[in-house]
Structures are given as C-alpha cells and as structure tokens.
Amino acid sequence: MAMKKYSPVLALVICVIILQAIASLAGREYYLTQLTMSAYYCLVILGLTVLMGYTGQISLGHAAFFAMGGYTTAVMTTRNLIEMQGSAAVDLAVRLGLTVTEKNAYGVEILHLSPWVSLVTAVCLTAAVAFFIGIPILKLKGHYLAMATLGFGIIIYRIVLGSRIFGEADGISDIPQFALAGGLAVSGDPALRVQNYYIAAVLVVAGVVLLMNLVDSRVGRALRSIHGSEEAANAMGVNVARYKLLVFVLSAVFACIAGVFLTHFNGGVGPSEADVMKSVSYLAIVAVGGMANLWGALVMGILLNYLSLRGYFGSYDEFVFGSILIVIMLFFPNGLLKMENFRWLSDAAARVINSYRARGGEGKDGLS
C-alpha cells in the first residue's frame, strides 16, 4: 500500500537523477540552472494547486507571497552590520552565531545576518500576513475572492516598487549565498550548480510528499468537500473557515520558501517577482496541469517555466501564459494533463503489453 503510494515519488526521484546524469554526461550542466529556477517556481505552483485545485479557492496574489520571501531575505542579508558592530543587538547576534562574515565582490569585508534568520523571519512574516488577510478575504467567493487577492498582489507590488528599502524599480542586488549545513550552499556559482539542482529537487520532492499526504488525509477530504460545496461541507461538520485559512497560509508559506531560496540562488530580486502577471502565470500552470493534480502541476510547472526562463517564448511570454489560460478554460476546463486526455496513450500502451503477452512474453507487469 505504502509502496504503491510512494512509487510516483520514486519515479520523480529517478527522473531528477536521470536529468542530472544526462546533462552532466553531455557536458551541458548549464541546463540545470534553469531547471533549478523552475523547480523553485514549482514549489509556489504546488502550494497553489492544493489551494485552488483541491480546495477551490482562487488566488491571484501568490507572486506577492513569493516576493515577500525574496525581499525579506534580500533586505536582511544585504545590510552590512560592520559599522554597527559594538551595539548590543549586533554583538548578541554575533555571539549567538546568527551572522556571517565574508568578503563581497569588491573585496570589502561584510558582516550580515545569516540567511537562516531571514528564512525563519520570512516564513513567520508571510504566515502572519496570510493569516490576517486570509480571515476577511476567504469569506469571499468566486470572482470576489479573485479580486481581493488580486488587490493584495497589486498592493505588495506597489510597495516593493515604491520603497527605497526595497530598491524601488531596481530591486536588490549582491545578495550573499545561503550556506546550508555540511558545505552545501544555495548560490548561483557555476561550481555549485549540481548541488543547487539537488537542493531545489529535495525541496520539491519534500513539498510533493507533504502535499500528497495532506491531500490524502482527513484534512484533504475536508478540503475537497469544501471545493464541492461549502454549505454541504459545513453541514457535515467541516470547519470550513478554519480549513480554508489553513491551506491558504500553507500555500503562502510554500511561495515564501521558494522566494527565499530562489533569491539566494539568483543573487538578486526585482519587483517583477511581485508582478500580477507572475500570479497569472502561476494560475495558468495550475490550470494546465489539471487543477486538482499535483503531478500535472509539477510537470507543467517545470516545463513551462523552463521554456520561459530560457527565452523560447521571446517577446510573447505573457501572451503565451495568457493564451494558455484562455485555451484551457475554454477547451480543457479539467486541465490538459487530466488522465482522460491520455486514455488513448494508456490504451495504446495496454495494447502493446497485451500483444507482447499474447506472444508468450514473460508477464513481468509490475507497472500495470
């Protein structure tokens, strides 16, 4: 039972390893850069899938949560504390091991807060904001909820764009690496590319496992019942408001963590991360992945982000995501990667397997 449940995860892990092996053997490890970036965006998309696909609550503000993570860590880790050394707070932080000393690109010595501190701060901040705005806006439904989250997204975008502390239109640059334990570091350094690919992959796999279990649990069934009918769910004793808030905060935290890691990987963050079009593209990917389909969202998230980040859509990037959304809503309201659309593929596969068996092949059908 458990084996069967986790075998897709195993397949995912194998895919991750195969991809790296192919890239490394072909001497094209640089492909991993955009795969790593796509993987972080996938974390946002996975969280959003549970919120939108399973619970039926639309959000056009998740780029804002992503940006909150990115900007929190950017602001906290780029402030040089050297001139503030001697003040009680800074000294205490140094003594508690909450700071990092290193030389920047210009050879200037800097003392900054450890990204672990900013990660925890970012997560707490985002969870708190999601919690407090979630209480009033999750009372709204359908278009009204979409509009409220859209408004929230625009507010965050405007704050980021208009505040000096966030670097206004220029964003924040020269963000230090995030040294994890055991010599691992989140950084854009080409020498650390393979380990960064695996760091991102581990986060995604962990996210998938967590959400798979959530969706498969009592909570998950409650979430789906909310999607079906809030009134009915309420009547059955599901605490609708509480579950909606829970999943909203959870998906916001996913976006926030993705923001923190990608910001350290990129070494910079700009207001475009908070742009509403970014939220729309997340939404489009959840839709094209099949709404209530973690695997579909994951596959489409990697694929579309990868193509976008490598510039295959050229100047038509926003156009592509916009059209995907329209086409999906018109023709495949259940998503492109819903398995019904692939019935022909599995039928064909079954036919091949059957004819193979009929010809007396050893029926090793661990897969069917």
Next chain:
Amino acid sequence: MSLNKIIVSLLCATLLPVAISCKKKSGDSIKIGAIFSVTGPASFLGAPEEKTARMMVDEINARGGIDGKTLELIVKDSAGSPEKAISFAKQLIEEEKVYAIIGPSTSGETMKIKGICEEGKTILISCAAAEVITNPVTKYTFKVAQNDSFGAQKICEVMKKKGIRSIGIVTSNDGYGIAGKEQMEKAAAKNGIAVLISEVYDKKATDLTGVLTKLKAKNVQAVVNWSIVPAQSIVPKNMKQLNMDAQLFQSSGFGNIKYAKEAGEAGEGIIFPCGRLLIAEALPDNHPQKALLMKYKKDYESKYGEDASTFGGHAYDALIILEEAIKKAGADREKARDAIENIKDLPGVGGVYNFSPADHLGLDINAFDMLTVRDGKFVRYTE
C-alpha cells in the same frame, strides 16, 4: 491515477526540455549577446535598443563584417524582469560563449548580472544609466549611458554664469523625479547654490499652481523641474499664470518636442540639458558627432518609420565600441577588454567616448549640451 501514466508523463517532462535544447552549431562568426527589455514596463528603452542593434549588425555584416568576421546577434527579451536577465546572462555566457553582452536596458537588471559577467570574464556593455554600474569600476563592466548627475552639474554651471544663487526644485514622485531631486540637490550644494525649497508633486497632477505659489513666496531666482511626465508642460504654463519671472530649467526628460509644443508660448526660454541627437541638424559641420548622428537618424527613421531616440543610441554606441575592440583584438576577449579601455575620441550618439582603466563610462558632462526653446524649436543655448 495509475502509476504508468505518471511515469510516462514524468519521462516526457524529463526528455522534452533536453530535446528542445539541442541546438545547431553556428559557423565562424563572433557571437554578441544582447539582453533588452523589448516588452514590459521598460520597453520604451528596450524596443529602440533592439531595433538599433539589429540594424547595426545587419549593416556591419552587409559590408562583409569586421576584418572578415561577421557578427551573430542573439537578442533575449527580458521584459524588464531581473530573474530572466539572470537566466539569460548565464545562458549567453556559458552556453553561447558570447564575445560580449550588450544591455540590459535597466539599471536593476544590470546590477543583477554584473557579477555573473565578471565571474564569466565576459565584457558587459550596459545601456542603463545608474552610476553604481561603473562606480566602483570592475574589470569587465562598461556603460554607455550618461550619468544622471551630468545633467544636474550642467544646469548648475549655467546658473553660476547667469548669477543665479537661490533656486527652488520641483520633482515628480516617480523614480526619475526622485533620482533627479537627489542629484540636483547634491550638485547645487557642490556649486554653492542655495536650494530654498524642494517640492514633490504627484506625477499625474494636472495643475501645479499650488506647488509653484510656494516657490514664488520664497522668491527663488530659478526653478528646476525634474520629471518625464506631462508636468513638464504644465510647470511653464502655471509659472506664466502666476507671473513668475524666475528662469525655468528642466531635465533631459524635456527632450521631446511634444512637451515644448504643449507648453506653447510659456515654453519659450526654458533651458535644459540634453544629448545631441535632438539637435543634430543644428550642430556645426565640424562637430565630431554631427555626421554620425545624422546617419543614425536617417538610417533608423527610414528603416523603422519612427523617431530615433537617445535610448536606441545606447545600443548604437555599445556596438561601435565593440566594433572598435574587435578591430584591435580580433576574437580574443581579454585583449578586447583592454582595447576598450584604450578607446579615445570615439564619437558616438551619447557623446565622444574616452575610456581608461579608471573610467568605464568614457563620457563626461560634455556629453550633454544645454538646449533652449526658441520659436517653438530646440536650439543650442548660448550665453
């Protein structure tokens, strides 16, 4: 959902990007990468830059390339997003192994990829204006756009000659206005000019008599308005209505004749700093930039049917600097970097470039001329 379906889709997802990424190998040419925000909020910068770069490369290749080497231009549209600029810069450096990167269009994107280019030992010629791009100087990063502070310094010099000692500053509340306010206040302090009052107005304001009345009460000798919004035509009109006789200065953002036309009679006599592209016809024939400016204007306007802009000029300058470097260094990137540092007296759209190991901008305040409005036209300002 059954397992084999999941595996099939995961495998497809695995193999598709790899399959798509397989690329053809290009011939014997020099690859130049370009990252411009052709679309998005900074498209007014990136679109003319992209058009200019394509036009230039076509032209160079049409005449047989540089010393027999043709150029291959790879343009990436970042839409003004730093994360894309980062991804593209890594792609251009590691995969395409480009000779140099031109762009990005905005300062934010430039600062994000500066470190990547330094690490990848790839020449970056930025088309953005912020001073931090080349100050402090780093080995591989150059820029071609004039610093914001040049305009402010130019204004202060004219003020000193005119004997203006006290001024008032009004700026719009957008990024351009805020940066200008800072530069203007700094320049004024440096030149011993007193800023009696400094006011910020909303960029969408349609009437500024309220703000200007405050300046009038302070009896300022001159008003400086720093914005790229329609307020550039409203300020002179309102000053006229208020009977203010203070001299009005504006920023290089006024360098679009439509603002002068909208201001009408009130716009006469406004003094502002600007690059020379707008007054190319009015330059004396022996001016080093004249022939080049006229050619760029003619080529661009006949090819694309729109006015040539200073921003497109940045891409133009980046390419003539690279052309110069390739002539001297051939395909050797390290030598090309040294060659750029040794470029002297190279006329471009933005000014006459003089690079050195300590100066990776190569322009000084003489890149700007002071212009004024006479009979509804821009002319060079003369004392």
